[in-house]
Amino acid sequence: MDDAVEKRMTIETKLIAGFLVVYIISAMVPGIVTYLVDHFLARDIVSSALTGLLIFCVLLILVVITGLYLMSWITKPVRKLCKAAEDLVHGNLNANLEVVGSAELISISESLSRMKSSLRIAHDCLGPPDLDKDVKTEMAGGLGMGEKLIIGMVIFLILNPLAAFLSQYLFTDSVHLSAIFSVMFSIILLSLIANYLYRIVVKPLRFLKRVAEKVSRGDYSENIEIRHSGDIGRLERNMILISERIERAMKELDVNG
Amino acid sequence: MVSQKDIQVLENIIVEYSGPMGKFVIKKSIADMGVAPESIVGHHRMRLIDLVLERAVFDRERWATVKKEILTVWDNGVSDA
Numbered sequence: 128m129d130d131a132v133e134k135r136m137t138i139e140t141k142l143i144a145g146f147l148v149v150y151i152i153s154a155m156v157p158g159i160v161t162y163l164v165d166h167f168l169a170r171d172i173v174s175s176a177l178t179g180l181l182i183f184c185v186l187l188i189l190v191v192i193t194g195l196y197l198m199s200w201i202t203k204p205v206r207k208l209c210k211a212a213e214d215l216v217h218g219n220l221n222a223n224l225e226v227v228g229s230a231e232l233i234s235i236s237e238s239l240s241r242m243k244s245s246l247r248i249a250h251d252c253l254g255p256p257d258l259d260k261d262v263k264t265e266m267a268g269g270l271g272m273g274e275k276l277i278i279g280m281v282i283f284l285i286l287n288p289l290a291a292f293l294s295q296y297l298f299t300d301s302v303h304l305s306a307i308f309s310v311m312f313s314i315i316l317l318s319l320i321a322n323y324l325y326r327i328v329v330k331p332l333r334f335l336k337r338v339a340e341k342v343s344r345g346d347y348s349e350n351i352e353i354r355h356s357g358d359i360g361r362l363e364r365n366m367i368l369i370s371e372r373i374e375r376a377m378k379e380l381d382v383n384g
Numbered sequence: 385m386v387s388q389k390d391i392q393v394l395e396n397i398i399v400e401y402s403g404p405m406g407k408f409v410i411k412k413s414i415a416d417m418g419v420a421p422e423s424i425v426g427h428h429r430m431r432l433i434d435l436v437l438e439r440a441v442f443d444r445e446r447w448a449t450v451k452k453e454i455l456t457v458w459d460n461g462v463s464d465a
Contacts, residue, residue, distance in 0.1 A: 245403030245444055251417050251439070252408070345404025373404060 138201060138229045140327050143196040146317060149280050152189045153287050157182045160226035190284050194277035201276070201328065204228030205358045208236055215239070219254060220247050231332045235362075238339035242369045245343075249376035256372055275327050275357075279320045287343055331359045335366070342370045345377075386424040386458075392397065393457045394436065401450060409440040429458070434463040 131234045160182045204226040224243060245299035250256070290312035296306040331354065338349050351370060353363045391410065398406035414421055415436040417428070424432055433454055437447050 208427060241399075241401065241403035244401065244440065245405035245428060248402065248405035248409055252412075343403050344399050345407070377404060377408070380405075 137225060138231055141197065141200050141229060142321070142324055142328065145193060145200075145276075146280075146283075146321065148193050149190055150313070150317065152193065153186060154283060156186050156189065160185055161257065165213070186284055187281070190280050191277060194280050194283060197276055201229065202358060204232045204236075208232065208239065208356055209362045209365065211236075212239060212362060215243055215246060216365050216368045219271050220250060227377070229328075231336045234336045235332070235339050238336075239342035239366070239369075240365075241343040242373060245373045245376075246369065249373065249380075252380060253376055258378075276324065277294075279324050287313055290316070294342060327355075331355045335359065335363060339366060339370065347374070386421045386429060388421070390458050391421055394433075394454060395449065397454055397457070398436060398440050401446065402442075406436075406440050410436055413439065 132243055156292075161178060163277050164181065205228075207226050209225070211222040211224045220243060222243065224240045225237045246256075290309045291311065294305040294308040299310060335351070338351050341347075341349055342351060347370075351363055351367050353360055353367065355363065391414075394410055395407050398410060402409070413432060414424075416435065417424065419428070423425060433451055437450060441447060441450055
């Protein structure tokens, strides 16, 4: 079971693949659009500003499509898990926890599946849970992971062309220096956005995966906490409620006694 | 005979599939059999495993795999999982 999880792509790999696609798109589209405008439309009709606008629109459409595709890779399974965990919290023990996604998400789904079995055993022994006993946990709202991903990509899309303008402005004499500056700027920009996405997407999911694995096996040395907003925050909140319910049932049945 | 070590093995495997409540199922199953673990021998070992699986592993398709895993460790001391 674990081998299959290991062989799956991690979220990090998916993010890197997504950004690579965005980088290639942002590098190729301006040239392609300019070529098409030059060859199929008269230059005197379409001004440079209009060409620039056309390039930006094409880039924006392609980046949003890539972002949406990446969203279906990463955020859809998270939302599905969130919904399944919510069903479990509301006492539906037939919630479907199967997800197709990255290694981290499959591991979280396995942990939830373990918790589901424990809830079912508790239900068989103690009857339906008293939902009023659940500790009311407040959580902040906030943008979902998908929205944050698209924002990250659009920021890259807007700022990246600045590199080309700046390099042409700063290094008017040397084409090589201008190209080096442009590439360096893109790399720095990509690193900053990648770091931001790592902190909002990869890190929380890895933390949740690690703690969920422990808690679902009855090791409460580390607790799940609501550390994030949006989809991951909701998943954290639901997992806390489930693990608290299991802990209560264990105390009631004196499992460790 | 089912030793304390065997019960620990059973616990580890069942918790892997059913979470922390798996421990309770094992305790209850042994209690329901009405004999001390040391007295569980021969086909009663299989009865104990079946009882635990029935109560703790809800996906019947996994029963054969889990049973094989438990018996392998009980008999050979190593898991091939």
